[in-house]
Amino acid sequence: MQHGIVKSLRILLPVIALSLLFSCSMEKKLARQFVRNDSTRTVLVIPPYYLYKTSLKDYEVDNAEDLSDWELDSLLYENSIFLKYVWDSVFIWDYYNSYCEGLIELGYTVYPEDSLQNFLQGKPNAYIFNLAQLELEEYVMPVVEEEEFEDYLYYQVFNLNAINVNSWLEISSMNEEESNELFFSSLFLTDELQGYFRYNYFTGDVKYYYELDSLNLDMVYDLGKLAGSLYASYTFDYFMNKFIDQRMEELGKWRSRIYYHYDLEHRYIRPAKEDEKFIPMED
Numbered sequence: 001m002q003h004g005i006v007k008s009l010r011i012l013l014p015v016i017a018l019s020l021l022f023s024c025s026m027e028k029k030l031a032r033q034f035v036r037n038d039s040t041r042t043v044l045v046i047p048p049y050y051l052y053k054t055s056l057k058d059y060e061v062d063n064a065e066d067l068s069d070w071e072l073d074s075l076l077y078e079n080s081i082f083l084k085y086v087w088d089s090v091f092i093w094d095y096y097n098s099y100c101e102g103l104i105e106l107g108y109t110v111y112p113e114d115s116l117q118n119f120l121q122g123k124p125n126a127y128i129f130n131l132a133q134l135e136l137e138e139y140v141m142p143v144v145e146e147e148e149f150e151d152y153l154y155y156q157v158f159n160l161n162a163i164n165v166n167s168w169l170e171i172s173s174m175n176e177e178e179s180n181e182l183f184f185s186s187l188f189l190t191d192e193l194q195g196y197f198r199y200n201y202f203t204g205d206v207k208y209y210y211e212l213d214s215l216n217l218d219m220v221y222d223l224g225k226l227a228g229s230l231y232a233s234y235t236f237d238y239f240m241n242k243f244i245d246q247r248m249e250e251l252g253k254w255r256s257r258i259y260y261h262y263d264l265e266h267r268y269i270r271p272a273k274e275d276e277k278f279i280p281m282e283d
Helices: 002-036 069-078 088-105 113-120 217-250
Strands: 042-046 051-055 109-112 127-149 152-173 181-190 192-199 206-213 260-263 268-271
Touching: 002 217, 002 260, 002 268, 042 088, 042 113, 051 069, 051 088, 088 109, 088 127, 088 217, 109 113, 127 192, 127 206, 152 192, 152 206, 152 217, 181 217, 217 260
Parallel strands: 042 109, 042 127, 051 127
Antiparallel strands: 127 152, 152 181, 192 206, 260 268
């Protein structure tokens, strides 16, 4: 009986492997078909109107629990390293412009908000991309460097300055049959730490040597530009995978769980990494 089960598995596993291979091949073929197709790439992009700035350094404020939310936020903002120096309008424009340029590079026809009438005269399956909310967070990221020498563990703790760009995107179709979709994505940047432990075999001393490339204001603005560019790519990937889902269902084929990413620079389709896509926001 056991021999029969093993024999069946030997027959079944290659069949499953071939099925998976065929499915992935079909999905990539559909992805390439989507890349060549421009029928869903007429969009109106609405910029965020406000930049939320949040400092997460409550621990730096004495008796923070005794302050009102407004008093605490004001104090944290005033004590911030970057937030109080960021020009909201410049950051928003860099982010929005980078997003639009990224879409154009990916084959979209992009209309700004003040071209609504021209947009409405466009293709019937057009979309509205609303960059609904944009937030900058300033905080500290603890990092522990450690290494073992002679059965002793040595460690060094650093508190790195960090910035998050949090973004919310709402996608609305001009086709009333499709419901609106809301997505979230976050991108962060910290001080760059490069270091190493050195063990002196003669004295037994251990020292840690390091260099710290600190964040600066230009890097914060560049992070906003990078976020816009990446999110344009994520938007394209969302529609590409949606197209694959729909076509595989129409063809009656099994769809793998692979979420695909289109690498524009190398004109290459590959599985997306876990942090290379939007997070859907549940209703």
